[in-house]
Amino acid sequence: MTTTPESIDLLIEARWVAPVEPDVLLKNHAVAVHQGKIVDLLPISRARTRYKVGRRVSLEQHILIPGLVNLHTHAAMSLMRGLADDLPLMTWLQEHIWPAEAAHVSPQFVLDGTRLACAEMLLGGTTCFNDMYFFPDAAANAAIELGMRAVLGITTLEFPTSYASDTDDYLNKGLRVREAYLDHPLIDFCLAPHAPYTVANATFERILTLSEQLHLPIHCHIHETKHEIEESMRQHKMTPLARLHHLGLLGPDFIGVHGVHFSDAELELLAETGSHIAHCPTSNLKLASGIAPVAKMRQMGINLGFGTDGAASNNRLDMFSEMRLAALLAKGTSGNASAMPAHEALRLATLGGAQALGLGERIGSIVAGKAADLCAVQLDTLECSPCFDPVSHLVHVAGREAVTHVWVNGKCCVDHKKLSFKDQNGLERAVALWQNKLEVRPAN
Structure with missing residues (x-):
């Protein structure tokens, strides 16, 4: 008897996942996300048969961590x-x-x-x-x-x-x-x-x-x-x-x-x-x-x-x-x-x-039921090679420039190192105006 795949919004597949709870490093795992929540964390092979996916993101050389x-x-x-x-x-x-x-x-x-x-x-x-x-x-x-x-x-x-x-x-x-x-x-x-x-x-x-x-x-x-x-x-x-x-x-x-x-x-x-x-x-x-x-x-x-x-x-x-x-x-x-x-x-x-912050039941780890606040970090670049311990690399090798994707409440806010925010030019103009104002220092 075959089971009908369950429909979800998003499946994020990664070479490594560090869920924080528990303190383990999982290889070739996927995080299933639906309506902004984490619904599952499981091996990629099982995820592909269990879920019908609206969007699949494959991160073959990344570690996925909580935001x-x-x-x-x-x-x-x-x-x-x-x-x-x-x-x-x-x-x-x-x-x-x-x-x-x-x-x-x-x-x-x-x-x-x-x-x-x-x-x-x-x-x-x-x-x-x-x-x-x-x-x-x-x-x-x-x-x-x-x-x-x-x-x-x-x-x-x-x-x-x-x-x-x-x-x-x-x-x-x-x-x-x-x-x-x-x-x-x-x-x-x-x-x-x-x-x-x-x-x-x-x-x-x-x-x-x-x-x-x-x-x-x-x-x-x-x-x-x-x-x-x-x-x-x-x-x-x-x-x-x-x-x-x-x-x-x-x-x-x-x-x-x-x-x-x-x-x-x-x-x-x-x-x-x-x-x-x-x-x-x-x-x-x-x-x-x-x-x-x-x-x-x-x-x-x-x-x-x-x-x-x-x-x-x-x-x-x-x-x-x-x-x-x-x-x-x-x-x-x-x-x-x-x-x-x-x-x-x-x-x-x-x-x-x-x-x-009293938010430990909602965010901070990759656990089913929590909000899908997630961060993907690429570890296959020359400066991150070789990689024996991905979590050690997160802290001691990789920097923020290695972040490629970020999700908040299941929404992708950073995709391939680019903000989904549409008014970046307007923000840059506003910052330049404030710099001009602040450079005229107030009198002490």
Whole structure:
């Protein structure tokens, strides 16, 4: 008795598949996709008889992985790429970035900057980003236009900006945007108090209440520099992390960004509370903030994801670079060559970030029932040869230029290294206009 093949939208066949869950490498396997979801992962020979396919993509020299998750971005700041280099964090912020933002940030700035960031990230295999910036409605429009998944921060500060006048205004505006996108399949939200040095206790308490009521993660810079900790001790008689713990923010819904300077006791606190860390190694090095104790974090069971930070302080939104640098730093600082194997770096760049965002049941691994957020990387080029371990090559050999195809929710956003986004010329013109405006620096 013959079985009628099941109709599906898409079958992606690859020489290798790294599903992340479980941590295995599958050869000559196919991923079946229907209505934006992964429905099966099976050998190619079986897939061809089991499924009637709307479209078949054959990737004979590729590894197929889950889409990369960028756990910390300021996407619109792509328009400030290279604006102020070779400066420490507070000088960079106070004398260059904040004045430029005061002069230029607007809904159009955020729309164009986020479109630019999404284009760069998609071409580099990133399918989801967690953002902290202003005008989240403009950022949502940009992500939707490019077909990218985004978790948008309801950003909060104690001082006024071109976006909002006070903490009530920041929160109310962000919550209204969230309401407008509640049912959109690509857009989610988190609460994003900027940092302990820019947010008051009363505001943190309100954010905690909102997090518990709305089941939203909290995304906050923490322990990025030694200066931040020293100022907190002077003003509050406790470290920023201790202050957030005292206020009740640490827990499974908390994502601490950077986490460069933690004591062993503070690492134990993060582990005990189930908090997450967004590790941004390139930005931390470029701003001379330091090197996060990632090997110790892993030993203690703290969940990590990787972030690029904004292009103004990186200056790339390149998750391949973050994977490699994070793995090398973990090895070099710990003196342990196995501190972060390639398979673990891939897991943190995918499932680790997804779990931190509360999206681990939807994205981050190639599992039936999850969204078809996928990335194909070509490994047969001369610079990738020979290839003994494809996952090692992902982290230590191949770069974002090896990404050939990207799917988000089953839709092809990058096909043979080309964006499906139709208005690339318009985006290039917009970026050129912003460069002209930003080159006329605001007066300090």
